[in-house]
Amino acid sequence: MAQPITDTSKLCIHTITVKPWPIETAIDRFAAHGVSGMTVWRDALQGRDIAATGRRIGEAGMDVVSLCRGGFFPAETEAARQAAIDDNRRAIDEAAALGAPLIVLVCGAVPKQPLVLSRQQIQDGIEAVIDQAAAAGIRLGIEPLHPMYADSRSAITTLRQANDLCAAIDSPWVGVAVDVYHLWWDPELEAQIGRCGEMGKLFAFHICDWRTPTEDLLNDRGLMGEGSIPIRQIRGWVEETGFNGFNEVEIFSNRYWAGDQEQFLGRIVDAYLQHS
Amino acid sequence: MAQPITDTSKLCIHTITVKPWPIETAIDRFAAHGVSGMTVWRDALQGRDIAATGRRIGEAGMDVVSLCRGGFFPAETEAARQAAIDDNRRAIDEAAALGAPLIVLVCGAVPKQPLVLSRQQIQDGIEAVIDQAAAAGIRLGIEPLHPMYADSRSAITTLRQANDLCAAIDSPWVGVAVDVYHLWWDPELEAQIGRCGEMGKLFAFHICDWRTPTEDLLNDRGLMGEGSIPIRQIRGWVEETGFNGFNEVEIFSNRYWAGDQEQFLGRIVDAYLQHS
Numbered sequence: 001m002a003q004p005i006t007d008t009s010k011l012c013i014h015t016i017t018v019k020p021w022p023i024e025t026a027i028d029r030f031a032a033h034g035v036s037g038m039t040v041w042r043d044a045l046q047g048r049d050i051a052a053t054g055r056r057i058g059e060a061g062m063d064v065v066s067l068c069r070g071g072f073f074p075a076e077t078e079a080a081r082q083a084a085i086d087d088n089r090r091a092i093d094e095a096a097a098l099g100a101p102l103i104v105l106v107c108g109a110v111p112k113q114p115l116v117l118s119r120q121q122i123q124d125g126i127e128a129v130i131d132q133a134a135a136a137g138i139r140l141g142i143e144p145l146h147p148m149y150a151d152s153r154s155a156i157t158t159l160r161q162a163n164d165l166c167a168a169i170d171s172p173w174v175g176v177a178v179d180v181y182h183l184w185w186d187p188e189l190e191a192q193i194g195r196c197g198e199m200g201k202l203f204a205f206h207i208c209d210w211r212t213p214t215e216d217l218l219n220d221r222g223l224m225g226e227g228s229i230p231i232r233q234i235r236g237w238v239e240e241t242g243f244n245g246f247n248e249v250e251i252f253s254n255r256y257w258a259g260d261q262e263q264f265l266g267r268i269v270d271a272y273l274q275h276s
Numbered sequence: 277m278a279q280p281i282t283d284t285s286k287l288c289i290h291t292i293t294v295k296p297w298p299i300e301t302a303i304d305r306f307a308a309h310g311v312s313g314m315t316v317w318r319d320a321l322q323g324r325d326i327a328a329t330g331r332r333i334g335e336a337g338m339d340v341v342s343l344c345r346g347g348f349f350p351a352e353t354e355a356a357r358q359a360a361i362d363d364n365r366r367a368i369d370e371a372a373a374l375g376a377p378l379i380v381l382v383c384g385a386v387p388k389q390p391l392v393l394s395r396q397q398i399q400d401g402i403e404a405v406i407d408q409a410a411a412a413g414i415r416l417g418i419e420p421l422h423p424m425y426a427d428s429r430s431a432i433t434t435l436r437q438a439n440d441l442c443a444a445i446d447s448p449w450v451g452v453a454v455d456v457y458h459l460w461w462d463p464e465l466e467a468q469i470g471r472c473g474e475m476g477k478l479f480a481f482h483i484c485d486w487r488t489p490t491e492d493l494l495n496d497r498g499l500m501g502e503g504s505i506p507i508r509q510i511r512g513w514v515e516e517t518g519f520n521g522f523n524e525v526e527i528f529s530n531r532y533w534a535g536d537q538e539q540f541l542g543r544i545v546d547a548y549l550q551h552s
Contacts, residue, residue: 111488151488185391212428217424
């Protein structure tokens, strides 16, 4: 079991966690609460000067941890798959402009399309953009998603699969983003986190909690401590691999988005210190 | 890939699939549509003479395939765990009265309780009732549930785990119920179905489909053909093990329950023949 967390030096928050706020507000308020890193969702950059936004994050004393998100490679037509690759190339340009060293990949899936085909299209799509990512110095983190998203969001649903895919691609620029929400139920989780670390592929660590009952498949994630995920135990497994990156709070929640974001941010910091 | 299905000789439907109907109506209408087997949910037996209901199913020309459901063994207190065991003993009595050769086990989980502890309580609970099940000639089928139910319904979320649990318990009375809804996303599914068959543990096979989008975590299952599950392919893997039992249609659906059940039953039979 990991030691309790005593400060916010490893605390990163995703812009989408406080979705109602424009990124400029998020930067100011995160910094005021002692948050040390930001992961930026691409929608938060709409209409902004991306490089200037990245500088603003740095000037507020925070690291840009990653850009969310690339991926969604599978598609029914060659043209749509090429469009996905093109979009991932744009994401690499955006990450470079922002100063983000990592892009998180939500790999994609197509309803009714065989998962094995989607998995091949994912590998093909990632391989198509590696050279550009390498040239830009941007790493790509495959995020295995919860199996409840296997129909339309990710044909990669376990850490074992993500590790296997990394092994198959075999590039220093391609690794894994481990999110407790997607993976906590997996009886192989400890072993696969260990394997991921041994492979040098553990690029990011995302936290939140699983509420009971969960009332929405997408947007009912809980604050740390509200649910069933043994976050501290999983963090311990992650840290045993030598990982010393950020703990990234990524919460999609209609209920929290509907409330006061400043109050929510305070609760996030408290929950981070008490339950992560 | 399995051969297309050409008749209803292996078609079983769960009473909960047509939840608005009393079981007497379900028996009559299933028989009229050529359905060959029924899996009976315990709620459908409330206030009935169980043995008489079982005879009525037989007289309508159908087999009683299983009783749903036992399980829910994990609990926070010793008293609650004993109560769960007692309830499973009653389920065995009910199955014997009904003439059901199998009880499906939804194993259970407790929010915030470590999954490893719940899994031990599941094993302990099953082992506590095996002797009674054996004496009654009733088999117990562990049903691994989708990982989205790991918080409160089942700490057993993969077929590999269910197989491992069967191996640990090592009783001819304990096997597995394979439900495509819970397991379709698993990259190990084909291999673990093969293993389950080799162990002689493949006791039941449940079908339905995964809709996109799925709007409710519990009650938005689809008719065969409506979604992403490769039902025929999975049926092929199941049949390759030598399984020659029923294909059981188990659909929880607020949308279908809200409609005309006779029309729905017709659609089930059509979908079964076309998409299973």
